[in-house]
Amino acid sequence: MPDADPVHEDHRPEISARNSRYGLILFSIYLVLYGGFMGLAAFEPQLMAKAPFGGVNLAILYGFGLIVAALFLALIYMVLCRPRRD
Amino acid sequence: MFYKFSLARDWPAFSVFAFFVAVVLGLSFYLGRKAKSAKGYYAAHGQIHWFVNGIAFAGDYLSAASFLGICGMIAFFGYDGFLYSIGYLAGWIVALFVIAEPIKRLGKFTFADALDGRFNSRGIKLAAAISTLVVSIFYLIPQMVGAGALIKPLLGLEHWHGVLIVGFTVIVIVVTAGMVSTTWVQFIKGSLLVIFCFILTVMILRRGLKQQETPEARKSYATTASGDLVRVQLSEAWKGKPYFAYRETNGGICMIRSGYPDPRAVEFNRRIRESDPGFNERALETVGRPVQTRTVAADGRTVLINGLPQSAENDLLPVGTVSELPGGKLSTGPLGPFEFLSTLQSSTIVTWSKDTIKEKDGSVTEVFYPVEKKGVDLLMPGASPTFAGVRSNSLFKKLDFLSLMLALFCGTASLPHILIRYYTVKDQASARKSTVVGIAAIGFFYVLTLYLGLGAMTSGALDPTDTNMAAPLLAKSFNNFLFAVISAIAFTTVLGTVSGLIMAGSGAVAHDLMENFLKVKMDDRLKVFYGKLAALMLGILAMILGMLFRKMNVTFLVGWAFNIAASANLPALVMLLFWKRTTKQGITAAVSIGMLSSLAWILASPQVYRDVYGLDPARSIIPFSQPALVTIPLGFLVLVIVSLITWRPASGPAFPVVEQRPA
Numbered sequence: 001m002p003d004a005d006p007v008h009e010d011h012r013p014e015i016s017a018r019n020s021r022y023g024l025i026l027f028s029i030y031l032v033l034y035g036g037f038m039g040l041a042a043f044e045p046q047l048m049a050k051a052p053f054g055g056v057n058l059a060i061l062y063g064f065g066l067i068v069a070a071l072f073l074a075l076i077y078m079v080l081c082r083p084r085r086d
Numbered sequence: 087m088f089y090k091f092s093l094a095r096d097w098p099a100f101s102v103f104a105f106f107v108a109v110v111l112g113l114s115f116y117l118g119r120k121a122k123s124a125k126g127y128y129a130a131h132g133q134i135h136w137f138v139n140g141i142a143f144a145g146d147y148l149s150a151a152s153f154l155g156i157c158g159m160i161a162f163f164g165y166d167g168f169l170y171s172i173g174y175l176a177g178w179i180v181a182l183f184v185i186a187e188p189i190k191r192l193g194k195f196t197f198a199d200a201l202d203g204r205f206n207s208r209g210i211k212l213a214a215a216i217s218t219l220v221v222s223i224f225y226l227i228p229q230m231v232g233a234g235a236l237i238k239p240l241l242g243l244e245h246w247h248g249v250l251i252v253g254f255t256v257i258v259i260v261v262t263a264g265m266v267s268t269t270w271v272q273f274i275k276g277s278l279l280v281i282f283c284f285i286l287t288v289m290i291l292r293r294g295l296k297q298q299e300t301p302e303a304r305k306s307y308a309t310t311a312s313g314d315l316v317r318v319q320l321s322e323a324w325k326g327k328p329y330f331a332y333r334e335t336n337g338g339i340c341m342i343r344s345g346y347p348d349p350r351a352v353e354f355n356r357r358i359r360e361s362d363p364g365f366n367e368r369a370l371e372t373v374g375r376p377v378q379t380r381t382v383a384a385d386g387r388t389v390l391i392n393g394l395p396q397s398a399e400n401d402l403l404p405v406g407t408v409s410e411l412p413g414g415k416l417s418t419g420p421l422g423p424f425e426f427l428s429t430l431q432s433s434t435i436v437t438w439s440k441d442t443i444k445e446k447d448g449s450v451t452e453v454f455y456p457v458e459k460k461g462v463d464l465l466m467p468g469a470s471p472t473f474a475g476v477r478s479n480s481l482f483k484k485l486d487f488l489s490l491m492l493a494l495f496c497g498t499a500s501l502p503h504i505l506i507r508y509y510t511v512k513d514q515a516s517a518r519k520s521t522v523v524g525i526a527a528i529g530f531f532y533v534l535t536l537y538l539g540l541g542a543m544t545s546g547a548l549d550p551t552d553t554n555m556a557a558p559l560l561a562k563s564f565n566n567f568l569f570a571v572i573s574a575i576a577f578t579t580v581l582g583t584v585s586g587l588i589m590a591g592s593g594a595v596a597h598d599l600m601e602n603f604l605k606v607k608m609d610d611r612l613k614v615f616y617g618k619l620a621a622l623m624l625g626i627l628a629m630i631l632g633m634l635f636r637k638m639n640v641t642f643l644v645g646w647a648f649n650i651a652a653s654a655n656l657p658a659l660v661m662l663l664f665w666k667r668t669t670k671q672g673i674t675a676a677v678s679i680g681m682l683s684s685l686a687w688i689l690a691s692p693q694v695y696r697d698v699y700g701l702d703p704a705r706s707i708i709p710f711s712q713p714a715l716v717t718i719p720l721g722f723l724v725l726v727i728v729s730l731i732t733w734r735p736a737s738g739p740a741f742p743v744v745e746q747r748p749a
């Protein structure tokens with residue numbers, strides 16, 4: 001329990017600050033990816049119909065990419081925030 | 087409906103549903119013995135394992151709108167429905183990277199606790215509690231109406247039965263063990279939904295795609311082939327519409343929509359020319375395809391299908407087929423996940439649209455007509471009426487789309503029923519890990535929605551009158567047992583989400599309003615009592631609203647809830663965390679103005695003019711319907727201005743941006 005453990009990360013503001021910094025960086029990366037997708041969908045929908053690798057079109061690839069990227073960034077964040085001695 | 091419920095045939099659906107409800111209720115009573123304290127009731131003792139909480143996030147978040155709405159939209163209009171999936175999932179990035187850990191650190195039971203943690207301001211408590219209630223009720227109405235709308239085709243009961251079953255079950259879930267039982271219901275629902283949608287997707291890929299004649303075409307060509315065709319004069323109401331009609335030998339009407347001639351209907355088109363010598367020569371070139379019609383008489387009870395009374399033998403036929411596969415193949419056999427999409431992209435698909443004709447005598451005829459569409463067109467943004475604006479040149483229509491996508495992105499992490507789940511885990515690390523599990527489960531589910539929707543689009547099993555039935559009918563195209571399971575899951579999906587919403591509202595009323603704002607003295611036992619009382623009242627209110635709004639199309643209320651949540655709550659949450667000059671007046675003003683401005687924008691928007699007031703949307707002074715693009719920045723602006731005005735160095739909060747608690 002965090003209340004009983006004074007060295008638990010919840011009682012160490014420097015860890016919260018560090019996590020929040022990582023969070024903001026990763027958030028900015030995703031914001032660019034998401035903004036890029038929505039910009040394309042809104043202003044260049046025809047481009048989304050192109051299939052860059054010959055198979056599935058950009059709309060689907062980018063869409064799946066956003067979902068996979070969310071999970072990927074989330075896992076990176078988990079690793080960055082894991083308890084460690086520093 | 088061609089899938090009219092009968093207990094003799096559909097008892098598995100009923101049993102699966104009854105079994106699920108029995109398990110959920112049994113679990114609630116069992117857990118109810120444990121959750122006696124306020125911390126137990128409001129926050130499940132803060133001891134839910136992060137993995138369970140992660141899946142419960144999925145069960146809380148994936149509402150009927152996600153499951154049935156998105157699948158239906160993809161099944162009828164293609165890719166556009168998937169844009170919702172992407173936006174709903176992306177919102178979790180805000181939750182994980184910005185909100186999760188601070189909200190856990192700052193709060194106790196509710197979102198208002200977190201906002202107010204440093205200030206102890208009654209203004210913040212009141213504003214946050216009202217915003218929680220407004221958002222939760224907007225979210226609640228479509229869930230309750232959806233429960234009523236689903237229960238008839240799925241279980242053969244009336245609308246109000248559905249509303250009452252959900253209302254009572256949820257009241258029992260929440261009143262017995264509060265957040266403890268709510269969590270487990272959401273966990274079970276989340277797991278079942280993801281697992282069965284995965285099974286369904288595997289079956290879609292194994293079945294592959296095959297070229298089919300539309301069932302309607304088969305029927306009309308067959309009946310009209312036996313006898314003379316007599317032209318029927320259509321009334322004034324049809325003037326300017328591309329339809330003409332023939333009386334069939336059995337007394338029914340065969341209606342044709344000109345254009346889109348069907349190459350396989352050569353014989354049929356030849357008969358039209360022979361039987362109807364007076365036929366307009368120009369139209370001869372493009373004799374069209376038979377459509378399906380449903381006429382509801384002015385009394386609202388008599389229903390004619392293709393001109394004859396609706397019966398088991400004479401009903402609308404299921405639709406949604408592939409008319410041409412690439413390379414002239416007739417069927418593909420099993421396909422891989424990417425192969426399925428690329429094959430569909432180079433196929434031609436017959437989708438069905440609707441035209442509504444109102445006669446002078448008060449009767450209404452709906453015409454369901456087939457349109458052949460290229461896969462490549464269906465699989466890019468802008469194929470649906472909802473998002474057609476992105477293919478137009480109108481900047482405002484594009485901004486409307488972007489505004490909705492911004493609301494979905496920012497709204498998720500501002501939804502009270504999602505935020506309260508963070509208080510059920512023990513620490514910030516668990517809050518973080520459970521969000522990652524949530525993202526994995528929800529993201530996986532949203533990938534599946536694309537396959538479910540496209541699978542339904544090509545299943546030949548769609549009901550042209552009801553987009554919400556796409557996913558269950560897709561299951562029916564495989565077998566009846568799967569239909570039973572998916573139907574039961576679809577219906578019980580409502581339970582998990584409604585429980586979360588009632589919990590959020592219960593906390594806002596009992597904890598924020600009564601205890602903290604009105605300063606009603608209560609000990610631990612009374613806190614639980616008032617929480618349960620509030621849940622009971624909200625449950626009853628939900629049932630009343632579910633019946634009142636029965637006739638309205640309420641799906642857009644979910645979009646409103648996201649817009650209002652994002653506009654009212656997000657600026658306050660973010661600035662509280664990242665700007666040390668934020669004052670209590672700033673937060674109160676941002677929440678109030680964000681909520682009121684987004685609500686006012688919505689009520690004055692073109693969409694509401696058309697869909698709610700029945701007025702000409704052009705008369706609205708608002709340029710686009712979704713407010714988030716304007717009202718989220720407004721919330722930030724109001725917060726900054728008010729905080730700057732009210733900030734006093736002495737009285738201002740002397741804390742670093744990331745809060746410290748005494749070790």
